Amino acid sequence: MRHFRLQISDCRLPAPLCLLALGFCLLTSPLSALPLYRDSLSNGLVILTYEDHRLPTAVVSLVCRSGAACDPRDKAGTAAMMADLLTRGTATMSGDSVKSIVEFLGAGFSGSATDDNCGIDIRTLTKDLGTALDLMADAVLHPTFAQREMEIARSRMMSDARGIFDDPGSEVTVEFGKLLYGDHPYGRLGSGDTTSIPLIRREDIVAFHSTYFRPNNCYVVAVGDIKRKDFVAELEKRLGAWTPTPVPAFTETPLTMPDRIRVKLITRKDMNQTYVEFGHPGIRATDADMITTRLMSYILGGSAMSSRLGISVREEAGLAYDVRCWYDRNRLEGAFHATVQTAKPKEAIALMLRDIKLMCDSGATKKELEKAHNYYTGSFPLTYASTRGKLGQVQTMELYGYGMDWLDKFPDRIRAVTLEAVNKAAREHISPGRYWMVILGPVTKEDLGLTDVEWIE
Amino acid sequence: MKHTAYGTRYSAFGLALLAFLAVFTSAPASDLESRVFEYDLKNGLHIIVYVDSSAPVVSTSAWYKVGSYDEPLGHTGLSHMLEHLTFKHTDIYKPGDFDRIVDSAGGNNNGFTSTYFTAYYEDFAKDRYEMAMKIEAARMGKCVFPDSEFESEHQVVSEERRLHDNYPAGELWEQFGATAQLVNPERNPTIGWSDDVRNFTVKAVRDWYTRHYNPANAVLVVSGDVRPEDVKAKAEEHFGKLKGTPVERRSYYDVEPKQNGERRITIRKRVRVPNLLIGYHVPGVRDSAWYAGEVAGGIIGGGETSRLYKKLVTELGLATGVWGGAGVSRDPSLFQVGVTPKAESLIPRIEQVVQSELDRAATELATERELQQVRNQVLAGQAFGRDNLFGMAYRLASNYILFGTWRQVTDYPEHINRVTAEQVRDYCRTYLTPENRTTGILVSAKESK
Numbered sequence: 001m002r003h004f005r006l007q008i009s010d011c012r013l014p015a016p017l018c019l020l021a022l023g024f025c026l027l028t029s030p031l032s033a034l035p036l037y038r039d040s041l042s043n044g045l046v047i048l049t050y051e052d053h054r055l056p057t058a059v060v061s062l063v064c065r066s067g068a069a070c071d072p073r074d075k076a077g078t079a080a081m082m083a084d085l086l087t088r089g090t091a092t093m094s095g096d097s098v099k100s101i102v103e104f105l106g107a108g109f110s111g112s113a114t115d116d117n118c119g120i121d122i123r124t125l126t127k128d129l130g131t132a133l134d135l136m137a138d139a140v141l142h143p144t145f146a147q148r149e150m151e152i153a154r155s156r157m158m159s160d161a162r163g164i165f166d167d168p169g170s171e172v173t174v175e176f177g178k179l180l181y182g183d184h185p186y187g188r189l190g191s192g193d194t195t196s197i198p199l200i201r202r203e204d205i206v207a208f209h210s211t212y213f214r215p216n217n218c219y220v221v222a223v224g225d226i227k228r229k230d231f232v233a234e235l236e237k238r239l240g241a242w243t244p245t246p247v248p249a250f251t252e253t254p255l256t257m258p259d260r261i262r263v264k265l266i267t268r269k270d271m272n273q274t275y276v277e278f279g280h281p282g283i284r285a286t287d288a289d290m291i292t293t294r295l296m297s298y299i300l301g302g303s304a305m306s307s308r309l310g311i312s313v314r315e316e317a318g319l320a321y322d323v324r325c326w327y328d329r330n331r332l333e334g335a336f337h338a339t340v341q342t343a344k345p346k347e348a349i350a351l352m353l354r355d356i357k358l359m360c361d362s363g364a365t366k367k368e369l370e371k372a373h374n375y376y377t378g379s380f381p382l383t384y385a386s387t388r389g390k391l392g393q394v395q396t397m398e399l400y401g402y403g404m405d406w407l408d409k410f411p412d413r414i415r416a417v418t419l420e421a422v423n424k425a426a427r428e429h430i431s432p433g434r435y436w437m438v439i440l441g442p443v444t445k446e447d448l449g450l451t452d453v454e455w456i457e
Numbered sequence: 458m459k460h461t462a463y464g465t466r467y468s469a470f471g472l473a474l475l476a477f478l479a480v481f482t483s484a485p486a487s488d489l490e491s492r493v494f495e496y497d498l499k500n501g502l503h504i505i506v507y508v509d510s511s512a513p514v515v516s517t518s519a520w521y522k523v524g525s526y527d528e529p530l531g532h533t534g535l536s537h538m539l540e541h542l543t544f545k546h547t548d549i550y551k552p553g554d555f556d557r558i559v560d561s562a563g564g565n566n567n568g569f570t571s572t573y574f575t576a577y578y579e580d581f582a583k584d585r586y587e588m589a590m591k592i593e594a595a596r597m598g599k600c601v602f603p604d605s606e607f608e609s610e611h612q613v614v615s616e617e618r619r620l621h622d623n624y625p626a627g628e629l630w631e632q633f634g635a636t637a638q639l640v641n642p643e644r645n646p647t648i649g650w651s652d653d654v655r656n657f658t659v660k661a662v663r664d665w666y667t668r669h670y671n672p673a674n675a676v677l678v679v680s681g682d683v684r685p686e687d688v689k690a691k692a693e694e695h696f697g698k699l700k701g702t703p704v705e706r707r708s709y710y711d712v713e714p715k716q717n718g719e720r721r722i723t724i725r726k727r728v729r730v731p732n733l734l735i736g737y738h739v740p741g742v743r744d745s746a747w748y749a750g751e752v753a754g755g756i757i758g759g760g761e762t763s764r765l766y767k768k769l770v771t772e773l774g775l776a777t778g779v780w781g782g783a784g785v786s787r788d789p790s791l792f793q794v795g796v797t798p799k800a801e802s803l804i805p806r807i808e809q810v811v812q813s814e815l816d817r818a819a820t821e822l823a824t825e826r827e828l829q830q831v832r833n834q835v836l837a838g839q840a841f842g843r844d845n846l847f848g849m850a851y852r853l854a855s856n857y858i859l860f861g862t863w864r865q866v867t868d869y870p871e872h873i874n875r876v877t878a879e880q881v882r883d884y885c886r887t888y889l890t891p892e893n894r895t896t897g898i899l900v901s902a903k904e905s906k
Contacts, residue, residue, distance in 0.1 A: 054511045057840045096762075096771070103762045104830045106837025125837050152770065159777040159797055162729035168623050270727060273619035305544075306556040315553065318612030321620060341620060371561050378563015382514055382580055386844045 036394065038404060039232045042240050045215035047232050048394050050223040052387060056126045058224030059391050062136060063119040065219075065399065066212035068190030069332065070250065075200045077161075077192020081153050082205045082213075083111030083118040088149040091142040095149045098135060107132060115186050116331045117399055119218070126225040130234070137238035140213065145205045154197055161194045168268070169341070172275040172440045175264060179436040179456070180279065180335050184253045216244040219398050223390045255281040255333055258434050261453040266440040274345040274441025280431050282336040285329040285400045291410075292417050293327055293425040298375070299368045300359045300426075301325030301338060308355050313340060319348045325356070327429070331400065336429065345439060346449045357432035363423030376414045489867050493853065494685040498693060500701030501673030505853050505863055506688045507680040509846060515681035516846040517589035518578035519597060520854045522676075522706060523669040525647045526572050531656075534649015535665050537570040538614050538657050543577070543666070544568065545606050547595040552606060555592055562588060570647050573787065574858050578847055583682045587691055593677070594695040597670055607659040618654045621646070625726040625899055629734060633897030636722050637736045637791055640712045673701030676857055680850040710788050713738070720895040725902040731801045732899040735811060736791035739783055739888045742859055747783065748872045749884035750792055754782025755831035756823050756881065757814065758794055762830070764814050769796065773810065775803045787859055792889060801900045812891060819886035822878040835870050 035051040064083075071078040087109045088095035102109045108123040109132075120139060124132040164170040174189065181187030188196070222231055257280055283293055301309040301324045313323040320342040328334025338356065342348040364372075397406055439448065445455060494506040528535050545552045559566040562585050568577040577596060579589035621627045631646050638644035648654065677696065679688045716738055740746045758765050758781020769776040778797040784790040794811055798804050842848060856865040 052511075054509075055840050055843050057844070096767075099761045103760045104826070104833060106830075106834035123841065125840060152774070155774070155799055156777040159730055159799070166625055166728045166730055169620075268727075271623045273616065273623055303556065303560065306553060306560050311553070314613055316609070318609035319616070321613055321617040342616060343619060371557070374561045375563050378561070378582060378585075379565070382563075382565065382582070388844065 035228075036404075037228045039228070041215065041232070041236050043215040043242055044244055045235075045239060045242065046219035046398065047235060048219065048221045048398060049226060049228040049231055050221070050390050050394060051226060051228060052223055052390065053225050055387070056225050057124065057387065058126055058129050058132075058222060058226050059121065059123045059387055060129075060132065060136060060220065060222045061119060061121045061391055061395060062140060062218060062220050063117050063395055063399065064213050065117055065217050066247065066250075067113050067115050067117040068188065069115045069185035070208070070212060071185075071188055071190075071196075072204060073188075074196060075192075075204055076188035076190070076196040077157055078200050078204050078208050079113040079118045079212075080191050081150070081157060081197075081200055082145075082208045083113050083120060084153050085145050085149055085205060086111045086120050086139045086143050086209075088153070089144045089146050090138040091144055093138065095146065098139075101131065101135065105131065109135060113190055115190055117395075118212075129226070133234055133238055137235075140239065141242060143209065145202055145209075147202060150202060150205070154200070157192050157197050158194060161189070161192055161197060168271065168275045168440050171266075172277045172339075172438050175266065175438040175440070176277040176279070176337070176436060177335075179262070179264060179438065180255065180281070182256065184255055184332075186330065186332060186334070210245075212247060214245045214247060215239065215242045217247045221391055221394045221398065223387050223394070252332055257281055257431060258436055261433060261435045261437055261450070262456055263437045263439060263450065263453050264456040265443070265445060265448075266438070267442070267444060268440060269442050271440075271442045273341055273343050274439060274443050275339075275341050276345055276349060276437070276439050277337060277339045278349075278435040278437035279325075279335050279337040280435050282327045282334045283429060284333055285331060289421070289425050289428075290327075290329070291413055292421045293429050294329075295369070295372045295376070295414070295417055296359070296364065296422045296425045296429070297325055297327050297336070298372050299364045299422070300356065308359065309338070309352060312351050312355055313342075313348055317347065317351065319344050319351070323348070323352070325352075329396075329400075345441065345443055346447060349439075349448070349450070353432070356430060359426050360430040360432050363426050364419065366419055369417070369419050369422055373415055373417070377411045493863060494688075495863070496689050496692070498672060498697055498701075500671075500697065500699055501703060502692070502696050502699075502701065503676045503857070504688065504692050505676065505678045505857065506683065506685045507678070507846075507849050507853060508683060508685065509680065509843075509849070510682040513583045513682050514580065514846060515583045515586035515589075515679060515683055516578055516580045516850050517586050517593065518576055518678045518680075518847065518850045518854065519593040520574050520576045520676040520678065520858065521669055522573070522674050522704065522858055523575055523665075524571050524573045525645050525649075526642050526709070527669070527706065528642065528645065528649075531653060532649075532661060532665075533645040533653045534614075534618075534647070535653075535657065535661060536575050536669075537648050538611070538654070539662050539665050539670075540568045540570045540575050540577075541610050541614055542602055542607065542662055543596050543600050543670075545610065546601050546603060548599040548601070550592070550595055558588060558592070564589075566592075572643055572647060574855070576851075576854065578850065580847060586679070586681070586683065587695075590691050590695045594699065597672065597675060597696065598699040600666055600670070602659055602663050602666070604659055607662065611657055614648075614657075615654060618648055618651055621648060622651065625724070625728045626732055628726065629724050629732055629897050629899040632722055632724060633734045633736065633895065634791075636720050636897065637738070637895035638713060640714065641709045641788055643709075643786060643788065643790070669704055671702050671704075672696055672699050674704040676854050678850040678854045680846045680853070708788075710741075710743075713789060716893050716895075718892050721898075722896075723898045723900065725900055728899060728901050731798045731804065731901070733796040733798055733804055733807060734897040735794040735796075735808070736895045736897075737793075737889050737893045738789060739792040739884075741784075741786040741788045741790045743787060744789075746880075746884055746887075748876050749880040750783035750888075751873060752823075752828065752831050752876045753818065753881045753884050753889075754792065755834065756827045757781045757818060757885075759831070759834070764818070765794065765796075765811065768810055768814055769807060775799060775807050775810065785859065791895075804898060804900075808896065812894075815885060815889040819882060819889060821882070823881050825878075828876070828878060828881075832870070832874055835873050839870065 039047045068079045111120045122132045301307045304310045323340040325338040492508045496504040564581040566579040635644045765779045781794040783792045853863040857863045
């Protein structure tokens with residue numbers, strides 16, 4: 001990434017890693033010790049408010065508990081398009097008018113979707129909060145999904161979908177997802193692909209909204225310079241008439257654990273570096289040993305410098321700028337991922353396979369676990385740093401049903417993780433030699449020296 | 458925000474975003490004077506303290522006035538290579554110690570290099586921030602560079618360079634910049650040109666460190682739940698004994714030859730999404746006209762209500778994204794427009810529309826609503842920009858280094874408020890002309906002949 005004038009293009013630690021680490025850290029905040037409240041409107045809509053009066057600002061997020069995993073089978077991108085269009089026009093206000101108000105105020109109003117949820121966010125100065133809530137409520141209750149706005153959104157999504165293949169890092173991740181998830185709902189790109197996006201019709205958008213965007217399937221998180229009681233009352237005025245409707249149950253498709261290493265090789269002779277991603281089915285965000293497993297993966301590959309993979313692949317061998325591994329945190333079974341970008345894939349892959357197997361076979365050390373404990377419990381105060389951080393904490397806590405005491409007890413739960421538990425998690429959640437693997441770069445099968453693998457043509 | 462950062466894979470995404478915010482937003486002026494404190498140690502180390510006790514957290518950062526701007530030909534990327542190596546080895550720390558210490562204490566740390574500065578930071582709980590002082594003092598004066606450690610890290614940086622090589626839009630950025638600017642070192646990528654990166658030597662790194670890393674060429678920023686007098690005392694304890702040697706920074710302010718006609722480049726790669734960049738030479742931040750450029754950028758290319766977005770995306774449907782605005786540079790710089798065309802075939806038409814809109818801005822006055830929207834966005838940005846301690850450190854330090862005072866953070870809205878519609882028009886008329894234009898296009902190699 002490069003900004004020509006004020007270039008900040010090069011930092012030592014891969015930023016995605018920092019963000020990943022921070023995202024996990026955000027879960028450590030003891031919210032019960034903070035001004036966090038959970039209320040509900042007369043229609044059952046849950047409202048979580050976090051009062052933070054440091055600045056004259058507020059962020060409000062309306063989250064729907066259904067996301068891209070609920071897209072129609074051949075219409076990936078429906079939830080994402082629906083969420084985007086919510087901010088682009090209502091029965092009484094055109095999309096241009098909405099944007100005009102938002103940008104004139106210096107506010108932000110956007111919609112987005114992940115596999116597990118979708119929704120809209122608004123960021124505003126406190127003095128404009130009333131206007132912001134008017135816009136948000138109107139968007140939820142009276143969206144028009146105008147054809148003109150839909151075509152603009154479709155063009156933008158198509159451009160983004162094509163652009164994935166202009167970035168090898170994105171491409172290899174998409175290909176890995178296809179292998180691992182297959183027909184599973186997570187196998188569809190939440191942002192849509194070039195086949196699915198043209199198929200999405202207005203009635204699909206309307207259907208998704210009317211089916212899933214119900215008060216009994218949504219919640220609101222507000223952080224900032226707000227007063228809980230006033231805020232809830234204001235929302236009652238605006239969203240109290242929103243009617244609940246039963247939401248269809250979600251049917252899960254089981255994932256397939258490969259019986260060996262199954263490799264898809266995409267040879268690109270015009271590149272000078274190879275991108276590798278491999279892994280297998282992982283765990284759910286709600287699994288009992290999620291914390292233990294994440295501590296284990298932190299030790300194994302949580303840092304490009306100081307984890308086991310970082311030390312062996314980057315620091316000692318100098319084979320890569322970024323190498324890491326992690327477990328998805330999703331409602332359904334996610335994936336265990338390991339990635340690297342390197343000019344010497346044969347050597348890097350060999351080291352990674354070795355280190356991952358070693359973790360499974362021999363586990364972590366007491367010293368490593370102590371460091372992991374310190375990292376997660378010590379970084380706890382950092383979670384107070386930003387409004388966005390607080391918003392993310394509360395959104396995740398509510399989405400996965402961790403409960404109001406979850407964040408409060410998180411540091412204690414971290415400290416309670418024993419070496420035996422970590423090593424058990426390694427044995428149970430790592431399956432050495434059973435990976436889906438995608439390799440993208442200027443290499444052939446012969447260059448890679450992989451034995452006992454099955455090549456996917 | 459004037460620029461749309463594209464690509465999410467590369468290391469700098471978050472920091473680049475921060476960079477934009479750092480300059481285009483500023484903190485509410487009302488209470489900054491009572492929260493920001495400045496000191497100078499005898500050795501020349503400048504210290505800025507920002508007090509925010511809303512959370513028991515402190516962000517400590519060290520900023521060196523050296524970056525790609527200072528690198529001689531053949532040595533581009535040297536500041537960045539040095540940045541990597543300063544995490545390795547000092548008199549008291551061995552390789553891996555920095556990260557082990559920070560991780561074990563539950564902190565975050567990183568370093569980054571830009572055109573005008575190199576910076577390092579550690580975020581800790583407030584009872585541990587002195588650890589950051591100790592680390593940064595060692596980095597400032599006691600780094601050592603054994604040959605063996607250089608070789609390994611040289612390979613890591615080479616891999617980082619390759620990440621850029623395999624990102625076609627990045628190639629467009631690099632070559633567009635080097636086409637628009639012929640002499641000013643801003644034309645060079647921060648990570649360095651590939652051949653220069655390949656040929657780094659440990660001796661060059663040692664020399665670069667000796668020349669640029671000392672208290673008199675650095676700024677220490679401590680942001681968070683601290684008492685200013687404690688910071689001063691701790692800074693004196695850890696940094697006071699280091700020797701300061703002022704470094705004269707060479708200026709390239711007026712080296713760029715006048716452009717007397719459009720320059721164009723076309724890059725053909727295996728891409729599915731074309732890209733168009735258009736740039737015009739404009740004044741840098743040391744020229745008062747820069748503020749008119751800020752306002753012009755907001756009106757022309759800031760957000761979905763900007764003139765270019767409305768015309769290209771909403772009205773004509775030629776593009777899926779557009780942004781525009783002036784850069785933040787000490788020297789004369791570029792006003793840039795970036796467009797994501799719907800198709801390659803539309804690029805000529807898009808170019809016509811862009812220039813037509815700029816011509817309109819050069820003849821018609823901006824409306825009061827347009828001007829007020831930019832002012833409102835600046836004020837809102839002030840408040841949002843206070844939400845992150847390192848973000849505040851970034852604002853204070855970058856403004857100090859680029860503008861000579863952290864108070865630019867509070868002065869910026871006033872400057873913007875004073876910009877008139879006539880000044881915006883005159884700015885566009887003077888600078889945003891076809892003969893002052895550089896155009897860069899990224900298109901598919903497969904479809905192009």
